[in-house]
Amino acid sequence: MPVCKVADSAGDTMDLYVMESKPQFFVVPTLKQDWVENIPNYPLRNDDVMLCSYTKSGCHWVWEMGRLLLDGRTKVEGTEKESSMVEANTLMGNIEDAPAPRILNSHLFFDHLPKDVVK
Known part of the structure; x- marks a missing residue:
């Protein structure tokens, strides 16, 4: 999963992973990709x-x-x-x-x- 900086409306950013199978879906880096993908x-x-x-x-x-x-x-x-x-x-x-x-x-x-x- 690629990491990207996602900004909120105030311009503050957070590092999140973009799910490859669901590009509109972001998860925090501590969650396990294979688990989240298969929920x-x-x-x-x-x-x-x-x-x-x-x-x-x-x-x-x-x-x-x-x-x-x-x-x-x-x-x-x-x-x-x-x-x-x-x-x-x-x-x-x-x-x-x-x-x-x-x-x-x-x-x-x-x-x-x-x-x-x-x-």
Whole structure:
């Protein structure tokens, strides 16, 4: 993946990778290219809960509340939101290791999510 500088409306830049298979799609350099490229083929489980949102829209809060409700407890220990982010899989652990039911989250656009989302 080639690295390029992407500027925001204020002119500030950030180094991002351009996905070769999706030239309109940028990812931070710490994400693994082969994983991000294959997210649409990732199989979801029947009992997975998927949260999809824009960044800074309250996803972390909703994820925390969802975990508490699914666990039936008032405190869930040892689980970081990033470990359940689909695009960050393999950075903070593996989402495969999460106990069922999993509550996964993502900031990806709809067409980059696992195809099983629409089952």
